[in-house]
Amino acid sequence: MSTPDPIDRSGLRPRFWETVPLKKMTQAEWEALCDGCGKCCLNKLEDEETGEVALTRVACRLLDGHSCRCAQYPIRHQFVPECISLRMQNLDQHMYWMPQTCAYRLLWEGKPLFHWHPLISGDAQSVHDAGVSVQDITVPEFEIPEEDWEDYIIEEPT
Ligand code: SF4
Ligand code: SF4
Secondary structure (H helix, E strand, O other): OOOOOOOOOOOOOOOHHHHOOHHHOOHHHHHHOOOOOOHHHEEEEEOOOOOOEEEEEEEOOOEOOOOOOEOOHHHHHHHOOOOOOOOHHHHHHHOOOOOOOOHHHHHHOOOOOOOOOHHHHOOOOHHHHOOOOOOOOOEEHHHOOHHHHHHHEEOOOO
């Protein structure tokens, strides 16, 4: 079933992601880069010694496991104060754990967006059809004690 796109991708400069550097994008363009995969809303396990990051399918309590969207995005910090607002100024410090297919990471690394990105396909559903989102694979964090998260480690869907 098709999922509606909560991001307004209208009125943006044509193919801006190919010509406008990240730091010169408007707020609307910046927001439109998110493909809605939901992967950054999964809990990660970080090895303190090696710095290695493992992805789990245990999702933030606010993630809708089907639409892959935050259920309370505008007011999410009231419930999840640690949720990161990705900005040009903090991209550097977060890139090590960002999903490989995340548009912010791709552009930061000088790579093109994938054909299934809603900005290219024109359809928010294409990220799910391509099998790169977390649609219907997550479990809510309030159901799984933190000491068991290790049992829920997954490879990033790419
Ligand atoms: S990983 Fe990137 S593209 Fe996917 S939901 Fe998070 S910010 Fe958006
Ligand atoms: S608060 Fe919302 S945007 Fe932040 S991690 Fe949780 S589901 Fe994702």
